[in-house]
Amino acid sequence: SPPPHSAESQKEEAQRKEEEIILLLKKAKLSVYRDQLDAASGFLHQAIVLAHQTHNNQAIIYTYSMMANLAYVQGQLDNAEKLFKAAMSFMLAGGTPQDDNAVIEMSLKLATIYAEQNRTELADHGFRFCTESLEAKLEKQKELPAEEHTALRKETRLLLGLCLDSRARYRASTRHLQQAGLDYQSALNICRQEQGDTHPQTLVLMSDLATILDLQGxxxxxxxxxxxxxxxxxxxxxxxxxxxxxxxxxxxxxxxxxxxxxxxxxxxxxxxxxxxxxxxxxxxxxxxxxxxxxxxxxxxxxxxxxxxxxx
CATH class of the missing domain: 1.25.40.10 (Tetratricopeptide repeat domain)
Known part of the structure; x- marks a missing residue:
């Protein structure tokens, strides 16, 4: 075996730790699936320590996102907020653009957390950042040749639909019914165009919009x-x-x-x-x-x- 501290042994060590991280993340996923959330949390904490030790940026981001989602599901909103912010700061520091869909997805989760905590100014700002960033991105994608942007555009439009749906729910909960109705209508239009008239999500959005119309009399x-x-x-x-x-x-x-x-x-x-x-x-x-x-x-x-x- 190569002598300790040689470049080769360090490479082997890094590879071994990466395999260990992957195994821990798989165990965490399985635990979540089995509803063993404390066990999942334990595996993720082990994974994040190894990811930091090996400066594995990709693993750090992925593990923080998983930890954040887990905290959110468990209702630990303050903890989830910190973890989403940590994942985002590593993404942005690694050169991921601010309007990348993965960054916007996390921003949307943060906006949802603020909405649940009645931090209205932060929630409003978060939802606005998500929708405006995606609308601007879709405008830019129009200029690309069709074959390049079709799949990209679909993914971005569906994410915009998700943002509008989340904001509509938030606006309905704060009794801004007219604005909620407009958001649901826009989300429904996107879902119909991208997923079809009979897609389960399309039908749920029709039902949600009907609720708003009902509340408006x-x-x-x-x-x-x-x-x-x-x-x-x-x-x-x-x-x-x-x-x-x-x-x-x-x-x-x-x-x-x-x-x-x-x-x-x-x-x-x-x-x-x-x-x-x-x-x-x-x-x-x-x-x-x-x-x-x-x-x-x-x-x-x-x-x-x-x-x-x-x-």
Missing amino acids: RHDDALALVQQAVDLSRSVGHPDQHVLLLNLAGILMHTGRLDDSVRVYKEALSMAQQVGDEEAVERIEEGLKEVKTRRSQEKKEDFSTNSSFIL
Whole structure:
């Protein structure tokens, strides 16, 4: 074997450590898949130490991103913020351009974290940076010959759609309904053009836009749109069909079609139970309770109207 400290032995050592990092990252991924998040965290911490020891920039960035995503999933938002920032600073220091899709994806995650923490100024700034950078990039890509930019352009447009979708959710949560509606409409247009009319994401965006229209009191427009999403989802077998049905049932209730609403809620309930979506089951049961309340309200109103005739 080569003498210690020789160039050859250092190269071997670096290669051995790189293989070790790859193995640790694979173990971390498998642990996340098995929902063993603490174990995953342990493997990632070992990997980041080795990556720093060997100054392996690519491994440092990849490991920090994985650690950040893991912290985010666990609800450790402050920790996730620090880790995303660390990954981004290594990327930018390594010469990755600021409008690179990977940088924008991380910026979007940071904006989402700020939105969840009600740090509105940072969230607004983050979402604006993401959308404006991608729009400017798409303008530049128009000048490239078609064969060069087709795949690139699709990836960039889909990322812009994701940014608009995230910002729409944030705007809806802060009751900026008109702006949320515009973002959902733009995201839906992109998704339709890039993924097609029956893609699962297209149908979810139709349903989300319908929710905004419903909240704005445009119940008939909302009903037409969500009904279209449900019909398309039936034709293609959408994986989250019960969620679309849940939305349809709620909008039917708001338009006063209570019998139809109950029928759709019940269909959604049996689907949600089949796939074990506890959260949806809870929301459906709340919806059915609300229909009941509205029915008894209607009966009281009918009774008081009829009573006034008797008097």
